[in-house]
Amino acid sequence: MRALRQKLHSQRGASILVALLFFLVCMMVGGVVLTAAAANAGRLTHLRQDQQTYFILSSAVRLVRDDLQGAVFTVKETKTGDADATTEYPDPETDAQLQNVYLKKQLCAWARQVYTGERAQNVPIPFTVMSEGGRTVYGTAYMQGKGGASPYSIEAFFTLPAKEGTAASPSKSSYDLRLYIPATLALREQTSMTLIDGKEVRTLLTTTTVTYGAGIISQAGEESA
Numbered sequence: 431m432r433a434l435r436q437k438l439h440s441q442r443g444a445s446i447l448v449a450l451l452f453f454l455v456c457m458m459v460g461g462v463v464l465t466a467a468a469a470n471a472g473r474l475t476h477l478r479q480d481q482q483t484y485f486i487l488s489s490a491v492r493l494v495r496d497d498l499q500g501a502v503f504t505v506k507e508t509k510t511g512d513a514d515a516t517t518e519y520p521d522p523e524t525d526a527q528l529q530n531v532y533l534k535k536q537l538c539a540w541a542r543q544v545y546t547g548e549r550a551q552n553v554p555i556p557f558t559v560m561s562e563g564g565r566t567v568y569g570t571a572y573m574q575g576k577g578g579a580s581p582y583s584i585e586a587f588f589t590l591p592a593k594e595g596t597a598a599s600p601s602k603s604s605y606d607l608r609l610y611i612p613a614t615l616a617l618r619e620q621t622s623m624t625l626i627d628g629k630e631v632r633t634l635l636t637t638t639t640v641t642y643g644a645g646i647i648s649q650a651g652e653e654s655a
Contacts, residue, residue: 487590487607488647490559490567494533494586495645498611501534502527503541503582503640510624511631519545533557540573541640544582547575556599565590568598570605574613582613582640611645 504527509515519542520527522534531537536557555571571586587605591598600606620635 483590483606486561486563486565487567487588489563490561490565490569491586491588491607491609491647493561494559494569495609495611495647497532498537498584498642499644501531501537501642503537505542505545505638507636507638508633509636510633511626533559536571540571540584541582544573544575545638554599554601559588568600570600572602580612581615584611584613584642585609586611605650608648608650609645610648612643614641614643615639616641 504520504525506518507515508518520538522528522531522538525534528534528538536555540555553572555573557569557571559567559569561567567588567590569586569588571584574580574583574585586609587600587602588607588609589598589600589605616639618637618639620637622633622635623630624633625631
């Protein structure tokens with residue numbers, strides 16, 4: 431019994447045990463630090479990719495926003511007497527109010543379809559735009575029809591394919607960035623009398639002017655308009 435008590439109270443090898451325990455704790459702490467560092471590195475890489483995607487998308491969306499801001503679409507409809515009305519649409523190539531608009535052809539086509547009633551509210555209009563870096567960004571625009579709360583206003587959604595050359599058409603439920611461009615609608619009527627075959631004939635000129643304001647860019651879930 432005395433020999434057993436001596437062995438239990440003996441401190442031979444205690445320093446080795448403490449050293450091993452300390453080494454084990456250091457290994458555990460080091461493992462935690464390395465795991466956290468690896469996770470942070472992965473998050474940083476993913477964050478850089480997300481930022482790059484956002485910059486490419488936002489540059490393309492800003493081009494569209496700045497392109498359409500201040501654009502004016504004007505339609506003149508003339509009706510003389512009982513004759514059928516004649517309609518004069520803007521020519522995107524020669525109209526002075528559309529000279530600096532890159533998407534002038536698309537804008538004129540969209541607005542004309544709304545004016546004639548051929549394009550109903552919220553019908554998607556796909557298009558593409560090149561970013562400053564040369565990447566193709568896909569967009570889908572919705573122009574509100576005459577029955578909408580803001581006729582002729584444009585709501586466009588944009589996305590960047592994960593792989594270059596892969597087509598992708600964004601929608602209201604699947605997109606990266608959204609652009610809302612409000613439209614201001616003005617109607618003006620002018621009446622004149624013309625003498626035809628000895629009779630006074632009334633001529634009515636109706637001018638419809640659509641002016642686009644400053645666009646609002648937002649990410650998914652941030653819509654306010």
